[in-house]
Amino acid sequence: MIDLDMRLLRSFVSVAAERNFSRAAERLNCSQATVSLRIKSLEETFGHPLFNRGYHLVELSAAGKEVLPQAQLILDHHDALIDKMRSGNVAGTVNLGIAEDYGEPFLSRLMRVVDSSFPGIELNVICQMSIRLQKLLESRKVDLAIVTLPNQNDHSTLLSRPKLVWVSSRDYVVDRKKPWPMAFYAEGCAFRAEAVAALTEHGHAYREVLTTASGEVIKSAVSSGTAITVMAEGTIPPGFSVLPAKTGLPDLPHSCIQLVEREDGLSKAAQQVKASIMKLLGPAYM
Amino acid sequence: MIDLDMRLLRSFVSVAAERNFSRAAERLNCSQATVSLRIKSLEETFGHPLFNRGYHLVELSAAGKEVLPQAQLILDHHDALIDKMRSGNVAGTVNLGIAEDYGEPFLSRLMRVVDSSFPGIELNVICQMSIRLQKLLESRKVDLAIVTLPNQNDHSTLLSRPKLVWVSSRDYVVDRKKPWPMAFYAEGCAFRAEAVAALTEHGHAYREVLTTASGEVIKSAVSSGTAITVMAEGTIPPGFSVLPAKTGLPDLPHSCIQLVEREDGLSKAAQQVKASIMKLLGPAYM
DNA sequence: AGCAACAATTGGGAATCTTAATCGTGATCG
């Protein structure tokens, strides 16, 4: 019978996330040698290499791709158990806002973790545009919000700085002579604002083929090949592709995803939810 | 950040199952001291005792009751991952028969484990009475069957020997003057056969109030208080109670739950399913 | 060639795990 130490799985997940042993080691607060040995030990007990080591890249092997989701699942349950036991029984309602233009593959993970870690916490999620969420924060309708916010302050924590990119369907071909056909979120979307600014500065004509408040509508417009849009790198759904710089489209800046909290302080429950979000999304974690 | 070793959780689950540190140690192939220290370490990292130690009993504390299901879940996923990685990609269909009078709280666990351990295996479960399953085994309609079978043979493995007990609703009162009112599975059920044998030898009059092929029907008859039946100790549903010896009912023997396999050999896939069953139910495991 | 980046390896010291032996405490029995 084989019993793994969670440190092995955690190291594996970190390396998979960083695609770099040394950076994973920093994140894990241990030496690079340790990470190397841990991965080796995992690979030996599994009997398959987990990474393809290339000259200047490390990528998941086929076996590694199979292991990753399950390793993450195990770690999530493990961490949830520990949080639950060490934090006493916090209870209460927490309202969490999420900017609707920000991809939410992490949402199901967050809800599962909160659910099993803190059965006493009732988590409500509200999807709105960033500026609306700011209002809700001020009026204390939400306790925490994940929004696009350029400037840091006392009540916000940086979660990530994904680069914004132009996205089209795979078969879309840029025609430089015509105005670029854009599909945007309705006014108020931070990504849209960045995109418009970049286009204006660049000077090329463009037209807003579509303006909507629905992410699904944008996706269908883009996948039909009649429009392009802007997204955060790393949140691009399958079937879409990033338009490279050589197409002539202007370069876009990095966005700034922050976790903002209400200014009059967080309840115990909201603090736990914040910690869970930081664990799933924060830079220093997995 | 805290990272547990699976050995800690496994020890916890074993002690919880055995309610005895020394026996858990045997099962884990380590010394009693080790188990004691592991539990202590877990309790310290959680900040709560996991067991109430009485002098001749060990029982789960409130905190322990919370931890147990999650610990089991984590271990299941962990073991599934390891099995998957170490066993290559076995694939195929496996037909598993389960005696329908045997409680199946383990079925969902088994299916989950097989599913994530061996995505290539298609597991079909057939619930039938033990004798029917024997026929299906002979005609090779099922590969494996969990049945009540008194005598061991080359193609069977003992899973457990639960004591059979008389069961009634909580408010049922035995009236020794009247014939005992029995609710039984239809002819062919091994438990029924044992019960009838014991009653016949004992000599007290009884009548078969109900004979059915449905476990649900038996349960409702018993819960109404008009009948009593026979079950394996440990599979008694909530709301029912065991009739003690002093009620005058005859003592019942131990049953014999075995895992029987088809005689012409198991496929790779069926072997893996067998291993999973043994891990979940077998005597030497959890 | 020289350098930079990065993972693998190595050797030894530190931390941890395991165990046999022992102890303490109730229960049981003559």
Next chain:
DNA sequence: CGATCACGATTAAGATTCCCAATTGTTGCT
């Protein structure tokens, strides 16, 4: 009662494992 038993806690020492700093090896870049 006192002896004994069952069982978990504790302890001390030995075995094992883990971890890190330093080094090596490989590859791409200039």
